[in-house]
Amino acid sequence: MKLGELNIWHVINVQLKRSGWERVDRYRYIESLRAICEAHPSMLLYRLDVPAIQQWIEHTFGRGLKRAYIRFSLRLLHDYRSGFKTVPVQLTLTCPYCNGKAHLKDSAQLYGGRSFGLAYICENHGKGCDSYVGIHQDDHMPLGRLANSELRKAKQRCHQVFDPIWKQNLLPRNKAYARIAEQMQIARSECHIGALDERLAQQFASAAQHLYRSLSSYHA
Numbered sequence: 072m073k074l075g076e077l078n079i080w081h082v083i084n085v086q087l088k089r090s091g092w093e094r095v096d097r098y099r100y101i102e103s104l105r106a107i108c109e110a111h112p113s114m115l116l117y118r119l120d121v122p123a124i125q126q127w128i129e130h131t132f133g134r135g136l137k138r139a140y141i142r143f144s145l146r147l148l149h150d151y152r153s154g155f156k157t158v159p160v161q162l163t164l165t166c167p168y169c170n171g172k173a174h175l176k177d178s179a180q181l182y183g184g185r186s187f188g189l190a191y192i193c194e195n196h197g198k199g200c201d202s203y204v205g206i207h208q209d210d211h212m213p214l215g216r217l218a219n220s221e222l223r224k225a226k227q228r229c230h231q232v233f234d235p236i237w238k239q240n241l242l243p244r245n246k247a248y249a250r251i252a253e254q255m256q257i258a259r260s261e262c263h264i265g266a267l268d269e270r271l272a273q274q275f276a277s278a279a280q281h282l283y284r285s286l287s288s289y290h291a
């Protein structure tokens with residue numbers, strides 16, 4: 072660590088390793104901790120005032136996954152300083168379709184009794200609402216917004232066209248997201264398949280398809 076500068080990558084990597092977390096969105100933690108550092112440069116170096124930063128978070132960020140990541144990256148920094156392992160999140164999400172609450176539950180109720188681990192499931196699931204969202208296995212962070220079956224299909228389509236770009240090494244995953252964000256004219260930080268709604272998912276899929284075609288003809 073350089074004097075006068077917090078090494079964000081180091082903090083996140085050490086704390087994820089200490090907590091035994093591999094299957095998480097590391098990039099989003101780094102991005103979130105960077106946002107905190109930019110707003111509170113000296114506080115983080117000399118005296119970590121957690122309540123003051125929490126207050127800033129509540130004033131600055133609306134409800135949603137972005138705020139959850141900012142909050143949780145502060146927790147990672149705090150635990151890094153204290154030498155503790157970080158324990159997984161337990162959020163309460165609000166369903167965008169029926170306004171019900173979604174809690175972390177066993178996914179068996181989604182798959183006819185067969186469990187695939189935990190998921191955030193709307194309390195009205197099976198009673199007129201079918202929304203849920205999967206999680207990152209180690210920190211239990213939701214993969215994105217709660218999705219109904221229509222949005223789940225749209226997101227699957229996004230993965231079908233996007234994943235071959237980085238799986239076939241045409242571009243690293245981050246760069247591919249950045250190129251698509253540019254084309255969609257949205258911020259890179261908003262450009263995650265999990266975060267998209269139906270309309271943006273459609274735009275994403277066609278931008279990804281376009282990118283794949285231009286890259287694969289370039290590499291051919």
Ligand SMILES: [Zn+2]
Binds near residue numbers: 167168170171193202
């Ligand atoms: Zn619902």
